[in-house]
Amino acid sequence: MDIRIDKNQLLRGLYLAHGIADRKSTMPILANVLLRTEGKDRILCAATDLNVAVMASLPARVEREGGLTVATRQLYEIAKGLSADEVHVRRNEQNWAEIQAGRAEFKVVGMIDREYPKLPGVAEAQMFKVDAALLRDMISKTIFSVSQDETRQHLAGVLFESDGQNARMVSTDGHRLSKVVRPMPGGPTLPTGAIVPRKGVAEIRRALEGREGPCEIGIHQGHFVLKVDDIAITVKLGDGQFPPYDQVIPQENDKGLVVPRDLLLEALRRVSIMASDKTYGIRLALDKGRLSIEADNPDLGNAREKLEVDYKGGPLSVGFNARYFIELLTEMSSPEVKLELAGELDPAVVRPNDGSDYLGVVMPMRL
Numbered sequence: 001m002d003i004r005i006d007k008n009q010l011l012r013g014l015y016l017a018h019g020i021a022d023r024k025s026t027m028p029i030l031a032n033v034l035l036r037t038e039g040k041d042r043i044l045c046a047a048t049d050l051n052v053a054v055m056a057s058l059p060a061r062v063e064r065e066g067g068l069t070v071a072t073r074q075l076y077e078i079a080k081g082l083s084a085d086e087v088h089v090r091r092n093e094q095n096w097a098e099i100q101a102g103r104a105e106f107k108v109v110g111m112i113d114r115e116y117p118k119l120p121g122v123a124e125a126q127m128f129k130v131d132a133a134l135l136r137d138m139i140s141k142t143i144f145s146v147s148q149d150e151t152r153q154h155l156a157g158v159l160f161e162s163d164g165q166n167a168r169m170v171s172t173d174g175h176r177l178s179k180v181v182r183p184m185p186g187g188p189t190l191p192t193g194a195i196v197p198r199k200g201v202a203e204i205r206r207a208l209e210g211r212e213g214p215c216e217i218g219i220h221q222g223h224f225v226l227k228v229d230d231i232a233i234t235v236k237l238g239d240g241q242f243p244p245y246d247q248v249i250p251q252e253n254d255k256g257l258v259v260p261r262d263l264l265l266e267a268l269r270r271v272s273i274m275a276s277d278k279t280y281g282i283r284l285a286l287d288k289g290r291l292s293i294e295a296d297n298p299d300l301g302n303a304r305e306k307l308e309v310d311y312k313g314g315p316l317s318v319g320f321n322a323r324y325f326i327e328l329l330t331e332m333s334s335p336e337v338k339l340e341l342a343g344e345l346d347p348a349v350v351r352p353n354d355g356s357d358y359l360g361v362v363m364p365m366r367l
Contacts (some may be wrong), residue, residue: 001035001066002090003043004117005058007082013045013056014076014232019203021072022049027117029069034116035077035089035097036067040223046119047072052200053119053237054207064090070097070288078106120234122141124322125220127227128188129166132211139205141180141358144327146198147173153239157197162222163188170245176324176364177248178331178352188218195242196224200235207233249361250349253340255286258313258353261337265329267305270294272322274303279367284348286341295322296367318344319367325350328360 014033022030034046039269040062044056047254064131067118068091075097079087084102099106139158147155152174161168167184170177195235204226208215215228268282274283274295285292290307296302309334319339341348344364351359 001037001068002064003035003037003062004086004088004240005043006279007061007079007087009058009060011076011079013054013058013231014072014079016054016056016203016207016233017047018072018076019206019240020049020052020054020199023073029115030117030125031071032069032111033071033072033075033269034067034069034113034115034119035170036113037062037065041172046116048117048119049199051116051197052203054203054231055233056121056231058243061255063325068095068097068110069113070108070110074108075099076346078108085277105340115283120221120223121231122220122225122227122234125218125225127216127218127225128186129165129214129216130184130187132208132213132215132228134182134184135215136205136208136211137180137219138167138180139201139208141331142169142171143201144171144200144331145173145176145178145324145360146171146201147200149173153238154195154242157195157238159193159242160190160196160199161193162187162190170348172243172245172248172361173202175321176328177245177361178328179245179249179359190219193242194219194224194239195238196235200224200233202321204233204235207231213215224230229307248347249343249359250340250347253314253342253346253349255311255313255316255341256338257286257291257309258336258338259291259309261329261335261352262331263265263307264339265326266335267293267307267346268322268329271303271305272326273320274300279365280323281288281319281365283317283319284341285315285317286311286313288312316341316344318346318348319365320362321365322347322359324362328362 082101088100159170226233283294334354336353
C-alpha cells in the first residue's frame with residue numbers, strides 16, 4: 001500500500017476511529033485502525049471494537065493498492081501534529097507504516113490487514129433520511145441518564161422507537177428517566193423498539209457534530225446504522241427488554257409550580273457545592289410562595305437558597321440528587337420549566353413549560 005492523502009481528510013476518519021478502537025481488548029488488533037485502498041482515488045479508514053464500527057471512505061491518491069492496520073491513537077496524534085498538508089503513508093515489507101509529511105518521518109509498527117475483523121456490511125441496509133440536528137438533539141437529551149452498569153444490558157443504552165412519523169428516545173438508569181419525542185416524517189417504521197448501547201450513541205453524536213441537513217439511519221441485521229456523507233457507523237443493538245417506561249412516569253403529581261429555568265439551574269449549582277461528593281443530596285422544600293433548596297454536609301457545612309415561586313399548596317420536603325436535576329435542566333432550552341411533585345417518597349417530573357414533548361423523572365432519596 002502506498003497513498004497520499006490530505007491531512008484534514010485523514011484526521012476526519014481518525015477522529016472517529018480513535019474513539020472506537022479498543023485499547024483494553026484481549027485482541028491487540030482492535031486497538032488499530034484499518035487503512036485499505038478502494039480503487040485509485042479513495043481509502044477506507046475503519047475501526048471496530050466488535051460492537052461499534054466506523055467506516056470512512058476518504059479521498060486519496062493511491063499509488064499502490066493494499067492495506068495495513070496501525071495503532072489508532074499513535075496515528076491520530078501523529079496526524080494532528082503534522083505541519084504539512086499532505087501525508088504520505090506506505091506499508092513496508094515488515095507491515096510497518098512509513099509516514100512522511102514535510103520534514104517529519106515516522107515508522108509505526110503495523111499488522112497485516114487480512115487479520116482485521118470483518119466489518120459489518122451496510123450496502124444492503126434500508127436507510128431513511130432524517131434531520132441530523134434533530135437526531136443529535138434527541139441523543140443529547142437522553143444519553144446522560146443511560147445506566148453505567150454494563151451488567152444491566154437492558155438499561156445500558158437508549159431505547160429508540162419510530163413509527164415513520166414520530167420518533168421517541170428513552171433512557172433510564174433506575175434512578176431517573178429521560179424521554180423525548182420529536183416529529184420524524186420519513187423515518188423508519190419499527191415494530192419494536194431498539195436499544196442502542198451508550199458507546200454507540202456517543203459515537204453517533206460525535207459523527208453528527210456540527211452537521212446540518214439530512215443524514216440516513218436504519219436497522220440492519222441487528223445493528224443500528226448511521227450514514228452521513230462518506231461515513232458509516234454501525235452499532236450492535238443491546239439485548240434484553242427495556243422496562244415499561246410509561247408506568248414509571250407519574251400521572252397524578254398534584255403539586256406543580258413553574259420556575260425560570262436559569263434561576264433554578266444556577267441555584268442548584270450553587271447549593272450543590274456543599275452536597276456530598278457521593279450522593280449529591282439536596283433537599284427541595286416547598287411552602288406557600290417559596291421553594292427552598294438546601295444542602296447539609298457534616299464534613300463541609302450547609303447551604304440554602306430561597307426562590308419566590310407561584311405555589312399555593314401545602315408544605316413538602318423531598319430529597320433528590322442535585323446532579324440529576326442539573327443534567328436534565330441543562331438540556332432544556334425553554335425559559336421556564338414545570339416542576340411536578342407529589343409526596344416525600346414520590347418521584348418528581350420536570351418538563352419544559354413551552355409545551356415541547358420532553359420530560360425527566362427523578363426518583364427521591366433519603367437524606
